[in-house]
Amino acid sequence: MTLQIYDTQSRSKRPFEPLQEGEVGLYICGLTTQGAPHIGHVRFAVAFDILRRWLTVGHGYDVRLVRNVTDIDDKILTKSAEAGADWIAWSYFFERQTNDALDLLGVQRPTYEPRATGHVTDMVELIRMLIDAGHAYPAQDGSGDVYFDVRSWPAYGELTHQSIDDMEPAADADPRGKRDPRDFALWKGHKPDEPETASWPTPWGAGRPGWHLECSAMARRWLGDTFDIHGGGIDLRFPHHENEQAQSRAAGLGFARYWMHNGWVTMGGEKMSKSLGNTLGVLELTKTVRPLVLRYYLSTVHYRSTIEYQETSLDEAAAAVDRIEGFLDRALPAGEVVDPGEVEIPKDFATAMDDDLGVSGALAVVFDTIRKGNVALDERDAAAARELARQVVAMTDVIGVNPRDPHWHSAADTGAQDALAVLVDGLIEQRAQARKARDFDTADRIRDQLTAAGVTVEDSADGARWTVTAPHTTTHEEG
Numbered sequence: 440m441t442l443q444i445y446d447t448q449s450r451s452k453r454p455f456e457p458l459q460e461g462e463v464g465l466y467i468c469g470l471t472t473q474g475a476p477h478i479g480h481v482r483f484a485v486a487f488d489i490l491r492r493w494l495t496v497g498h499g500y501d502v503r504l505v506r507n508v509t510d511i512d513d514k515i516l517t518k519s520a521e522a523g524a525d526w527i528a529w530s531y532f533f534e535r536q537t538n539d540a541l542d543l544l545g546v547q548r549p550t551y552e553p554r555a556t557g558h559v560t561d562m563v564e565l566i567r568m569l570i571d572a573g574h575a576y577p578a579q580d581g582s583g584d585v586y587f588d589v590r591s592w593p594a595y596g597e598l599t600h601q602s603i604d605d606m607e608p609a610a611d612a613d614p615r616g617k618r619d620p621r622d623f624a625l626w627k628g629h630k631p632d633e634p635e636t637a638s639w640p641t642p643w644g645a646g647r648p649g650w651h652l653e654c655s656a657m658a659r660r661w662l663g664d665t666f667d668i669h670g671g672g673i674d675l676r677f678p679h680h681e682n683e684q685a686q687s688r689a690a691g692l693g694f695a696r697y698w699m700h701n702g703w704v705t706m707g708g709e710k711m712s713k714s715l716g717n718t719l720g721v722l723e724l725t726k727t728v729r730p731l732v733l734r735y736y737l738s739t740v741h742y743r744s745t746i747e748y749q750e751t752s753l754d755e756a757a758a759a760v761d762r763i764e765g766f767l768d769r770a771l772p773a774g775e776v777v778d779p780g781e782v783e784i785p786k787d788f789a790t791a792m793d794d795d796l797g798v799s800g801a802l803a804v805v806f807d808t809i810r811k812g813n814v815a816l817d818e819r820d821a822a823a824a825r826e827l828a829r830q831v832v833a834m835t836d837v838i839g840v841n842p843r844d845p846h847w848h849s850a851a852d853t854g855a856q857d858a859l860a861v862l863v864d865g866l867i868e869q870r871a872q873a874r875k876a877r878d879f880d881t882a883d884r885i886r887d888q889l890t891a892a893g894v895t896v897e898d899s900a901d902g903a904r905w906t907v908t909a910p911h912t913t914t915h916e917e918g
Contacts, residue, residue: 446697482701703746786834
């Protein structure tokens with residue numbers, strides 16, 4: 440099977456063919472570390488984590504994933520100054536928060552996570568290449584700014600299919616030194632009101648990098664002049680990704696061969712953003728919502744589609760996770776560890792994932808497998824149910840929502856669950872003995888105690904089965 444990827448530039452699905460056989464170079468624009476991450480911020484990381492997992496599991500590629508940290512830009516300097524904080528400390532604090540949030544959501548760490556401030560030498564080299572090629576120029580006003588000359592590059596606008604004359608002026612630097620208002624800043628001269636530490640010496644004057652230049656330099660450093668896939672949020676297509684591609688190719692680099700963009704998370708139809716005040720912080724949400732549930736919510740809509748957040752969204756995600764966990768708890772022998780890499784992925788699941796990461800179709804296969812597994816359990820075919828459960832583990836692992844992944848269960852959680860199981864099993868045994876002695880008052884009283892504690896008991900011909908739904912669903916059978 441061939442993986443089909445929707446390429447933003449060609450506006451079509453293209454068969455994925457890597458530059459180097461067996462290897463994939465993937466660059467995704469990380470967060471600007473200006474504030475605490477919310478679910479709109481981290482959606483890109485979840486989407487491309489699924490891509491990485493499928494490239495690895497579904498096709499056996501060795502994926503080199505680069506996710507940068509934009510640790511210096513206008514917003515960081517402005518917000519840190521407003522807070523009276525050192526910009527470096529401000530940026531690093533939110534970088535740690537971002538990584539904590541992504542870790543909570545089971546996003547695999549990148550192969551490399553370069554910071555913009557660590558690649559100034561690479562940026563200066565790229566500027567020099569562009570000036571020598573006639574595609575960039577220093578401002579004539581002595582400000583220290585250096586601009587990309589958009590009209591010197593006829594292909595400018597090819598990513599987003601725009602004409603230069605239809606574009607708004609670039610708002611990333613003072614227009615006084617520009618030849619064309621649409622020219623964008625490669626380097627920004629140091630200003631008197633900015634910290635001295637936010638400045639590096641260059642042949643054109645002291646200053647700091649432009650946002651677009653940062654990613655071009657870091658992608659080249661860690662993936663080479665040409666690489667396979669560049670990804671990021673759809674809001675980055677213009678001007679950020681358009682400018683990245685233009686400056687890199689104008690410098691003689693091949694740059695990205697495929698472009699992929701994920702959709703927004705919205706509330707009330709509007710993009711989630713701090714400026715609109717409609718954000719849901721990951722670290723706050725996961726105090727009351729299981730991280731696995733939040734990961735499921737962010738994973739199960741096609742990456743190019745918008746996710747509209749509503750009050751019931753996380754409840755629906757929790758119900759779906761409960762259904763997966765409930766089946767696995769029933770179908771897999773207690774204590775069995777399933778290695779997803781040793782399980783063959785169902786063909787229909789693979790077909791859906793190969794169609795531009797069709798997670799909706801892939802999840803339909805997951806839940807159809809669960810349905811078949813529950814039928815097998817009802818028919819007391821434990822072997823068939825176990826094999827289907829192993830397939831569910833393997834499929835959900837690709838999407839990053841495998842309940843059996845140790846990531847979702849800390850040692851403390853496991854210990855608490857074990858202690859709870861001992862206590863509940865003891866009460867259920869007492870209830871069974873009371874029923875056997877026809878002491879129904881005692882049996883009902885025990886059941887009421889369990890219900891009050893959030894434990895639901897279901898009686899069947901095979902014995903009593905109990906479930907507790909908060910904070911983690913655990914299912915046991917007594918028979």
